[in-house]
Amino acid sequence: MATQNTRALARFMMAPSVILLLVWMIVPLSMTLWFSFQNYNLLNPGNVSFAGLFNYQYFYSDPAFFQSIWNTLVIVGGVLLITVIGGIGIALLLDQPIFGQGIVRILVISPFFVMPPVAALVWKNMIMHPSYGVFADISRLFGFRPVDWFAQYPLLSIVIIVAWQWLPFATLILLTALQSLDSEQKEAAEMDGASAFSRFIYLTLPHLARAITVVILIQTIFLLGVYAEILVTTNGGPGYASTNLAFLIYRTALLGYDVGGASAGGIIAVILANIVAIFLMRAVGKNLDR
């Protein structure tokens, strides 16, 4: 297969798509980098000048900056925790032969097909609303005062909504991994006297390691940029309590009209994403090469 000839041909054939992707990535990145060093405000678009590191300094000194980074990490970490643990649990249940398996599986997958703003609106107005949400009804049923989720626990509310959306994805990936577990291995472990719990720890979990890694990596990419759910529910508040980095950039760019500042924020977000990526690849990446 891999003769000199075929390799050269392969490179040649791949070139158009590689170049397209490269341009697609390089152009926005370099433009963002360029704007991040400019004084460029849409309220005063005629007056564009070189700003040096001012934009970075400005963004860094924003009181919301560190909180938004922290919030970003809480959202990523919280959602990953819920979806991985919950996903394993649901996948284990769905792997059992049950009546109406097909229907149940479709129902479990369905949240993934709901668009983020719609899902967030449903949660905001029908589930978590303090006066006519389902949670409020349940609280009242037991005689408790309804919780005003978005005022009292804004970040937790966002985490719950996003976790609900990503749980099906994790479940789906983990379920397929679970189904590829060799049944003779399970039986061998059973013969070896392993209890259901030991079988899970020593056999199922190691088998799922690679799928869990995939879930974590893919979800992290998307969770770093959670935006729509925040916009339609808390709008980043109260204060900056539920503002993450993506939302802070949106605020700077489209509410403050500060293109330069937002670009600097964007570059910081890219750097943060890379730090997280390096950290993740070190922690779980070794599961991928087996």
Added chain:
Amino acid sequence: MGSITLNKVSKSFGEAKVIPSIDLEIVDGEFVVFVGPSGCGKSTLLRLIAGLEDVSGGKIMIDGKDVTDNAPAQRGLAMVFQSYALYPHMSVRNNIAFPLKMAKVDKAAIDQKVTDAARVLNLTDYLERRPSQLSGGQRQRVAIGRAIVREPSAFLFDEPLSNLDAALRGTMRLEITQLHHQLKTTMVYVTHDQVEAMTMADKIVVLNRGNIEQVGSPLDLYSRPRNIFVAGFIGSPKMNLIEDDYARSKGAKTVGIRPEHFTLSRDSGLWSGTVKVAEHLGSDTFLHLDVDGIGHINARCDGEFGARHGDRIFLTPNETKLHRFNEQGLAI
């Protein structure tokens, strides 16, 4: 200790009755082979003994204790699977140690037993490797090692050699037989290969469609098959089954003659035929003959008998070694 008794054991999957009813006695220390064509229920029977399937009826006793409702681990049996079923993320050492770890044996004792098992099975140099880094035969030995360390009352083998190449199969066959002589533990072995059955077994159980056709020692089955099925299944090349005037002249519906029970000659004999194919193995030659008035016959002759395709030869069946079967296919 490892006697196994099956008492009217039956198994059905939904409507399909895989095993109608089986009674079988396995004596302590015996090497028993279940053999039969694919789909005859031999693996199912083994899994019933192991406890991996629930019986639909009947009782299973191990050492006189009724274990029908016991979980697999409580039966004190160890099983070697067709796919070896090694744990891929564990080293060979941990694979072998796993059942002991589950039984909460203390660490020093585990190390001792794993080392011993590895020495017996020539795995000492591979203890730190993963199963994926081993060859088929080595994986097989790890699977056996995992079974040995538990010191079970009986070993169950589910077609353990079918994933190996022919040469390795021969070696492993020998190793398992030697292991049996060494451990003297009961072994129950499932295979569809009658050569494995003949070479390894103390007792062969021939199964067909969930029924036991015959139980006996290899030579028993070879020289005194109870019916046509056993006669045709045991022995390689297959026994010739002849139904015609010749059979009637011997007072039977069917007459069976093993390929080795012919006298072949170039100039005279009872029957004459043409050689279709001659397979020269060196020590023996297998002849596929087209015999006039009878049809296809397998014959086995000396390696020196230089028959070739198209040769005319004469053959005479050895009348003292005939097997005669009646209308129901049973031996007379």
